[in-house]
Amino acid sequence: MHLEYTVVEGDFVNAGTASSSVKKTLKQLNVAPPVIKRVVVALYEAEVNAIAHAYGGTVSVDIDAQKIRMVVADRGPGIPNIALAMQEGYSTARPEVRDMGFGAGMGLPNMQKNVDKLNVSSEVGVGTTVEMEVNFC
Amino acid sequence: MTLREITTLLHGHVCTGEAYLDEEVSTAFASDLMSDVLTLNDTPLLITGLCNMQTIRTCDMACLSHVVIVRNKTPNEEMLELAADNDMVVITTEFSMFRTCGLLFQSGIKPLY
Numbered sequence: 518m519h520l521e522y523t524v525v526e527g528d529f530v531n532a533g534t535a536s537s538s539v540k541k542t543l544k545q546l547n548v549a550p551p552v553i554k555r556v557v558v559a560l561y562e563a564e565v566n567a568i569a570h571a572y573g574g575t576v577s578v579d580i581d582a583q584k585i586r587m588v589v590a591d592r593g594p595g596i597p598n599i600a601l602a603m604q605e606g607y608s609t610a611r612p613e614v615r616d617m618g619f620g621a622g623m624g625l626p627n628m629q630k631n632v633d634k635l636n637v638s639s640e641v642g643v644g645t646t647v648e649m650e651v652n653f654c
Numbered sequence: 655m656t657l658r659e660i661t662t663l664l665h666g667h668v669c670t671g672e673a674y675l676d677e678e679v680s681t682a683f684a685s686d687l688m689s690d691v692l693t694l695n696d697t698p699l700l701i702t703g704l705c706n707m708q709t710i711r712t713c714d715m716a717c718l719s720h721v722v723i724v725r726n727k728t729p730n731e732e733m734l735e736l737a738a739d740n741d742m743v744v745i746t747t748e749f750s751m752f753r754t755c756g757l758l759f760q761s762g763i764k765p766l767y
């Protein structure tokens with residue numbers, strides 16, 4: 518199954534639409550609730566990042582019997598030092614983002630903790646791509 | 655403690671989820687940082703000062719269904735619709751975060767950590 522979503526620039530109110538929809542789909546597919554939670558927490562963090570730190574982008578999701586693969590690709594400033602960004606507590610979030618309840622520097626470490634495979638690639642001035650996989654068993 | 659008792663204790667207002675007020679709460683977690691809430695493995699009552707769409711979304715993702723919003727902030731229609739869709743209980747109180755936590759702690763609600 519293939520699903521695609523658009524993450525709209527600056528649209529905080531709708532941040533999480535893709536994650537909500539994926540949650541519903543996985544429920545219908547009878548995936549175990551703890552696995553669903555890991556998937557949607559990681560995807561939600563990535564979705565919020567694409568709005569908080571970039572100018573929106575796309576989410577594409579592929580689901581088969583064994584696993585879910587999610588790719589969040591944004592247009593944005595990119596991440597100059599990925600190792601630094603992955604550290605817990607590191608954040609460059611603007612005040613507007615902090616007002617929304619984000620900017621603790623915990624998103625990327627949260628993704629790492631919840632998924633079985635994480636790959637972050639980024640080109641400064643172009644954008645960032647976050648690829649994640651979660652196995653169903 | 656039931657959500658009904660919690661509402662009374664906090665002089666609260668139930669914004670949505672009247673039908674679930676007899677559900678029991680034994681633990682609570684207080685935070686305004688949604689990424690912090692997203693690290694929880696448990697499903698406590700959430701006490702927060704953050705009142706926007708991300709409060710409700712975060713609860714949806716983290717499988718939390720009970721929220722107390724402090725300092726008299728009023729959730730908008732859109733938030734309450736999403737909360738109702740997810741069978742959540744949203745209670746508001748004019749008490750501060752500190753007072754809310756203190757009252758609940760005193761009544762035997764346990765912290766997660």
Ligand SMILES: Nc1ncnc2c1ncn2[C@@H]1O[C@H](COP(=O)(O)OP(=O)(O)OP(=O)(O)O)[C@@H](O)[C@H]1O
Pocket residue numbers: 562566567569570571591593594595596602603607608609610618619620621622623624625626645689690
């Ligand atoms: N898609 C992105 N584009 C550009 N920079 C990013 C992106 N994602 C993360 N970053 C950078 O990495 C930092 C750490 O990201 P992370 O998600 O861990 O924390 P945060 O978003 O700042 O706060 P939190 O996720 O706890 O709300 C960000 O502050 C930002 O500097």
Ligand SMILES: [Mg+2]
Pocket residue numbers: 562565566619620623624625
């Ligand atoms: Mg983040």
